[in-house]
Amino acid sequence: MTPIVVPWSWIVLGLGGVAGTVLITLGALGLRRRKRHGIESVPAADAEALGALPELDLSETASSVFHRWDPRFKIASLIIFSFVVVSLHFWPPLLLCLGLAAGASAAARTPLRRASRRLGAMSGFLLMLLIVMPVTVPFHEGDRLLLIDGLPILTLNLRGLELAARIATKAVVVALIMEPLLSTCPFSVTLAAVHRLGVPLVLCQMLLLMYRYVFVFRHEVQRMWVGMTVRGFRSRSGWETMASLGSFLGMLFVRSMERTQRVHEAMLCRGYTGAFPTTVRFDAAPRDWAWAAFWITAAGVAFILDRWGSVFRALSPIS
Amino acid sequence: MHLSDGVLPTAVAVGSFAVTGLCLALSVKKTNGDDLPKIAVMTSAFFVASLVHVPLGPTSVHLLLPGVVGILTGWSAFVSIFMGLVLQSLLFQFGGLTALGANGLMMGLPAWCAAGIFHYVRGRSAAMEVAGAACASAAAVALASLILAGLLATGGEDFFGVAKIAVIAHLPVVVIEAVIAAFVVSFLRRVKPELLDAPMGWRSV
Structure with a gap:
């Protein structure tokens, strides 16, 4: 019985x-979405120049398996899963994990818009890898090369393309996990859970403060930007733009430093002693376990398939 | 440029988490405990500032600001940069969850380097200070690109090409960051010079 040989190069x-x-x-x-957003918002096109700022826990009101899961268990297991995913070397377990991550994304009722925004954010880096790696990966014995007619200098190494595609797949798996991980409970609860898992309290508090003030400063930057635009500033390449942006950032830092002082004094007035009071209480049920x-079994199976899959294939009688 | 998930070998990703943890501990220790909430609020400002896009020919680049953060926060820069990267990864997926340790090293160590350079020129003539800020910022971005290249190169010779291209891609950013840092520092010298003394504990232990 002769096996049907499908050229790997086609698949890759x-x-x-x-x-x-x-x-x-x-x-x-x-x-396109960013452009559309820029037209709708009052200070036209500033989303383009200033970057949009998404919120993390918008879909917390929905209900799903992930929303009901104890955040401590959710965070610990999904992070273990992510680390296992990035250490995989072979396609079958990787595709298994991709399926699981896509399933998780769907089960957590992740809005398509948010998932696609996360994937879109990575696209630049991953496209760079997909384009650069086939050209730069050195030739090894057994590699398949792709020659383009009329371009004798450019040989594409398919092993490089496969490597880049594998990296991209891993990144996509982890990105798909992020929405079920983060947006299924309020950010403060996520941080409380992270603290219970052993991350120092001071770092969690910093992150919580940052998550609040990022939006405050974003608002401030927008107002300053409108002011600059009204006074005739246009963002172009050139020396003047750099000088204006330098002063703009300097002013932002001056204002934020002054605000920092006020915030800190207000916190002290309200009795801040180094810890925020919290009402978050965790309760593990058998379902959480x-x-x-x-998830950990799934990660373990993928890992075993990855490392010892070839052994199983060699042992099985039909091969 | 931030590393995404899946690029680094797992041992390197985990190892860089360990080194980042040590640097974080040092950074927090060198910061006055009361100042950490202030650093958090300043970090939000740096975060928003890094979203600003600087037009560059037909395209635009967003600012990295390791130099400016280092100049303004001194020892606290590492914790500031790392927390910024965490938030960036959680909000935008720029920089992967498992690559956070590596990304923290890549931007945090240059921020310390910039803080050191600027601390050296602080208190000299205006021209020296502005030039020092430009050098500090340029050195920070250059160092960041070299660390990035080094981390990529741990993946074996398959990644050498990507590492080289990553360094080359950072060259225009080096120039832009240097110019922006010079303008920021010359503005702050005139408007609020005490900000440049890294009031959040460059000298305090």
């Missing part, structure tokens, strides 16, 4: 092409 090319197309589409979608066991 197809996968790379699909990944590239998906990333380009998402990037383009993100760009079961879900954690499910």
Whole structure:
């Protein structure tokens, strides 16, 4: 019985092409959305120059398995899962994890817009890898090369494309996990859970303060930007823009430093002694343990398949 | 440029988390405990500032600001940069969850380097200070690109090409960051010079 040989190069090319197309589409979608947003918002086009700022816990009111899962177990198991995913070397366990992550994303009722924004954010870096790696990866014995007619200098190494596609897939898996991980409970609860898992309290508090003041400063920056625009500033490449932006940032730092002082004094007035009072209480039920066991088992199976999959294949009679 | 998930070998990703943890501990220890909430609020300002896009020919680049953060926060710069990167990863997916340790090293160590350079020129003539800020910022971004290249190169010779291209891609950013830092520092010298003394504990232990 002769096995049917499918050329690996076709599969690899197809996968790379699909990944590239998906990333380009998402990037383009993100760009279009940003433009549209810029027209709708009052200070026109400032979202373009200042960058949009998404909120983390918008979909916390929805209900799903992930919303009901104890945040401590959710964070610990999903982070273990992510670390296992990034250490995989072979496609079958990786695709298994991709399926799981996509399933998790769907189960957590992640809005498509938010998932695509996360994927779009990575598209630049991953596209760079997908384009650069086939060209720069050195030739090894057994590599498949792709020659383009009429371009004898440019040889594409398919192993490089496969490597880049594998990295991109890992990044996509972790990105898909992020929304179920973060936006299924309020950010303060996530941080309380992270603290229970052993991260120093002071870092969690800093993150909580930052998550609040990022939006305050974002608002401030928008107002300053409108003021600059009204006074005739236009963002172009050139010396004047750099000088104006330098002063703009300097002013932002002066204002934020003054605000920092006021915030700190207000915190002291209200009795801040180094810790925020918290009402978050965690209660582990058997269901939480079961879900954690499910994710860690899945990660373990993927890892075993990855490391010892070839052994199983060699042992099995049909090969 | 921030590393995404899955690029680094797992041992390197985990190891850089350990080194980042040590640097964080040092940074927090060198910061006056009462000042940490202030650093957090300042970090939000740096975060928003880094979202500003500087037009560059047909495209635009967003600011990295390791130099400016180092100049303004001294020893606290590492914790500031790291927390900024955490928030960035959580909000935007710029920089992967498992690559946070590596990204923290890549931006945090240069911030300390910039703080050291600027501390050296602080108190000299205006021109020296502004030039020092530009040098500090340029050195920070250059160092960041070299650390990035080094981290990429741990993946084996397959990644050498990408590492080289990453360094080259940072060259225009080096120039822009240097110019912006010079303007920021010359503005702050005139408007609020005490900000440049890294009031959040460059000298205090």
